[in-house]
Each structure stands twice: as C-alpha cells, then as structure tokens.
Amino acid sequence: MAERIQAIRGMHDLLPDQTPRWQHVEAVLRRILAAYGYREIRLPLVEKTELFRRSIGEVTDIVEKEMYTFEDRNGDSLSLRPEGTAGCLRACLEHGLLHNQVQRLWYAGAMFRHERPQKGRYRQFHQLGVEAYGMAGPDIDVELILLCRRLWRELGIAEKLQLEINSLGVPEERAAYRAQLVDYFRAHYQQLDEDSRRRLETNPLRILDSKNPEMATLIAGAPTLADALGEDSRAHFRGLRERLDEAGVAYQVNPRLVRGLDYYSRTVFEWVSRDLGAQGTVCAGGRYDGLVEQLGGKDSAAVGFALGMERLIELLALPEDLARAGLPHGYLINLGQQAERQALLLAEQLRDALPELRLQVNCGGGSFKSQFKRADRSGALVALILGDDEARAGTVSVKLLRAEGEQRTLPQAELIPFLKTLL
Template sequence: MAKNIQAIRGMNDYLPDETAFWQRVEGTLKGVLTSYGYSEIRLPIVEQTPLFQRAIGEATDVVEKETYSFADRNGDSLTLRPEGTAGCVRAGIEHGLLYNQEQRLWYMGPMFRYERPQKGRYRQFHQMGAEVFGQQGPDVDAELILLTARWWRALSISEYVSLELNSIGSLEARARYREALVTFLGRHEDRLDEDCRRRMHTNPMRVLDTKNPDIQALLNDAPVMIDYLDDDSRVHFSSLCELLGLAGIPYTVNPRLVRGLDYYNRTVFEWVTTRLGSQGTVCG
C-alpha cells in the first residue's frame, strides 16, 4: 500500500477547532490597525530573489541559509517571501504610493523560512506587519509601539509581555560600531563558537543575538552601540523614550538588541515574553 502523503515538516494544518482562535486574534489586530488609520495591502507570496538579497542583505542568515528559492520555467530565480517589508516597499514603489506621500499600510499572511522546526518556529509561519512611509520622526516610532501595546491590551496579554528598546543609529554609525565590535571579537576569537566566528566576518552585530551563555558573558565587556550613535540618532532615541514615558509605556533599554535584516536604521524594539520558551519575541 502506498504511504500516505503528509504535510511538510514545519508547515502545519490548522483545523476547525483552532481556526476560531485565529479569527479572533486576526479580527482584534485588524480592528486596532483600522482605528489608527492603517489600510490593508495584499502582496504576492512569491517575489524575485534579488528583492530579498538587496533589501534584507546577502550576508544575513535569512538569505544565506533560510530562503526557499527556486528557478521557474524561464530560468528566473524566485523566492517564497521570508518577511513582508521588502515586498511592501516594492509594491509601494511600483504603484507610485510613496513619492511625496504618507502611507500607513498593513499586511498579513504566510511567510517561509527553511530552518529546523521547533516550538514556536516553523518553516511556514504567519505574520502581520505594519509599515509607515513618509515620516521619519520619533513620533511615528512611538505610534507603532503604542499601537502594538493596544494589541496586547485588546488580547488581555499585557501582563505577559514587556518592551525592549535600542537604537542602531545610521549606516555610518553602525560602520564605526562594527569596526570596534570586530576588533573586540577578534581579541577573543578563541572563545567564540563556530556560528559566531562566521558572523564576526559577515554580520558581526548578529553575534550580539547569540543564545550561547558563555558568549553572552563575554559580551558584557563588548562595546555598546549607544556610544557610537550619531547626534541625530541620539536625539531621535531620546525623544522616543520621552514620548513613551509620557504615554505610560514601560520599557527597558537593551544595548544588545539588534535585528537580523540589513534595512533597519535607528529604533529597534521587541515585545518579549517568558511564556514561550526560548522563542520569546512576540513582536518586533
């Protein structure tokens, strides 16, 4: 008898007794986004591979190891989207939504990354994203954080999540910091694991993200990004912290907080929890 075909590992079915929870969460999140003036944009699941190589960065873990890429019948390289921002920016440029305009957009759907399936981390996962174009001040960062804080209140999970903040400054500031960090890591290369030694030469700020407790202890003496910020980024971050304080949003500044994709500047934030095991980031 032929073996039954099963779902691909890390790509899960959601049965009727589970989809009711999905619908409630999705409806709640959409309602908050609409109240803040965000409009839905629906994006293709498949994009041209160079879109992600350019936007996310060829030296990132996502592009190096995790994308589902393939050649179509014309020989073009296509990729199942591993995240939503690159496609949203591509659509905004292609359809003339961004030039001299402000846009508040949101999208939702499946994303794909090839990695070892484990609790809370799947090869097909579902994300909702919100993007603001045409504004650069700390007030729009504060708006996004306040919006997400309202999500948690609406879902009655505020007590289980906490906010961490950092600034990674401008491209020039990160270049200065990268040089100092690589120098520090080079002095201790014999204490780094294989993954961190690789990242030290390709994407050194990702070493700060390590889960290895021995290297986390070593990084206590590493230079911190905030000491290398440009003046504009320093003012931007200070203003954001002031706005969050006025709004009554508690936060912790985490100098090791970075993002794994190359298109980020200035503010980075994560809502984290201790209720999900090692995969503790709820939103970022």
C-alpha cells in the same frame, strides 16, 4: 492501499478547533489597525530572489541558507517570501504609493524559511506586518508601539509582554561601531562559538543576539553602540523615550538589541514574553530609512514591525464563548421523504430571519439514532427534529443537547423567537 502523504516538516495544518483563536486575533487586529488609520495591502507569496538579496543582504542567514528559491520556466530565480517588508516596499514603489505622500499600511499572511523546526519557529509561519512611510520623527515610532500595547490589552495578554528598545544609529555610525566590535571579538576569538566566528566576518552585530549562554559574559563586555551614536541619533532616541514616558509605556533599554536584517537603522524594539521559552520574541520592528533608496526609490523615512501570529496565539487563553465560535447553534434532524425536502427550505427561512444563526442540516440520510449522534458530535446547543408527521403538521420537536430539559414540540412559526435565545 496507497501510502498516505504527510504534511511537509515544519508546515502545519490549522484544524477547525484551532481556527477560532486565529479568527478572534485577526478580528481584533483589523479593528485596531483601522482605528489608527492603517490600510490593508495584499502581496504575492513569491517575489524575485533579487528583491531579498538587495533588501535583506547577501551575507545573512536568511539569504544564504533559509530561503525557498527556485527557477521558473523562464529561468528567473524566484523565492517564497521569507519576510514581508521587502515585498510591501516593492509594491509601494511599483505603484507610486510613496510619491509625495505618507502611507500607513498593513499585511498578513504566510512566510517561509527553511529553518530547523522547533516550538515557536516553523518553516511556514504567519506574520502581521505594519509599515509606515514618509515620517521621520520618533512620533510615528511611538505610535506603532502604542498600537501594539493596545492590541495586547484587547487580547488580555498585556502582563505577559515586556518592551525592549534600542537605537542602531545611522549606517555611518554603525560602520564605525562594527569596526570596534570586530576588533573586540577578534581579541577574544578563542571564546567565540562556531556561529559567532562565521558572523564575525559577515554580520558581527548578530553576535550580540547570540542565545548561547556560554557567550553571555563575553558579550556583556563588548563595546556598546550607544557610545558610537551621533547627536542626531541620540536626539531621535531621546525623543522616543520621552514620548514613551509621557504615554506611560514601560520599557527597558537593551543595548544588545539588534536586528537580523541589514536594513534597520535608529529605533529598534521588541515585545518579549518569558512564557514562550527560547523563542520569546512575539513582535519586533524598527526604522529602515535607507531601504527605500536601496530598492530604487527616493530616500524616504520608513518604520514598521512584524508580529509572529503563532507565538502570539500561544499566549492566548481561550474564553468559553471563543471556544464555541464556529460551532452550530442548532442541528436539524430530518427523517422521511417529505421531511428531508422540507428541512432545507425551513433552514433557509431560519437563516433569512436570523443572519447570525449557525444551523447545520443533516444531509446524507441515516437513522434517527445515527442523526442524533451526528447532532451531538457537531457541538450544537439544540437538536431540531423534523419527521414526516411534523412536516405535515407544521411543527418541529426541540431537544436541548448541552443543558437539562424535556423535549418539546413547537409550531414552526415559533422557532425564530426560540432560536433567538441561543444567539
């Protein structure tokens, strides 16, 4: 027997008993995004590696260590997308979507990073990304946060998530703050862990995001970015907070909240859960006003967020009606040559009359006993039994599988009103 091939480490199958959660969340997402006027854009999984080098930054963990990069037959360096913003913006610039207009867009799909797999962090993971272009004020930042809050409410997880916000200022302010931060951490170099020592030379703001508890006291004593902000950045952040207060959105200002990607500026925010352990960030976003120009477009405002689908779904309780989603309402058992031929035709008539009906027809033959076992394993609520005698008489026997009740025989014409009660 040939050796079985296993899935790649950190890349998981989603089995049929798991997909109802995903389908439910995706349906809620689509409805809420449409309600706010966001339109879907579908993007390639593979982009030129240069796109991510220019957008994410050469000296980030993603570009240096985590991207799946390869050369194609033409010698071009390509990468599986590690995040969605760069590809979305590339598409907007390539197709002229930002020319004298604003855009509200969303996308969803798989992203890829070669990280050490652990709960809540996988090598193939799924994100929903929401992007808004051409709007510079804090009002659009607040709209995105309100959209998230509505989503949590619709999914019944609002109490499990807390909002944290901060301002990273503009690049000039951040550069001045970076110098202060480097001076501070160099003065305490011996207290830095290995990751922080590396980041000190490449991306010192990421030290503030360290999850190492031994670094907590040192980080708490570091200078704060808020002290380095100019009046425009302070006014923008003040406007954000005022609008959140007016909308009744609870939040916490976290002066240590930074982003792992170089292109963020001003507003940054995260929705965090304490129910997920170390990987508690479910949704993260903010402004990246300089990225449009960085990728070859005219200077333009941009803001968005990415939502981790695996982490979000981990928070969901599965209602009984959702647990049954996708399972058949009925299973049509057929025994005998005439019954087998008639079963497929009868099933088509029932589906025509009841478009919401989920009906499985037994195919591949089998004894009455084996077909009944299949009907039970399918999760169907009811077994419809069609033998040659029933086929000649124009009847069907009905047996409830998930409730008490005697088996009975119905004329085929009465099946439709009976099955309606199951929908």
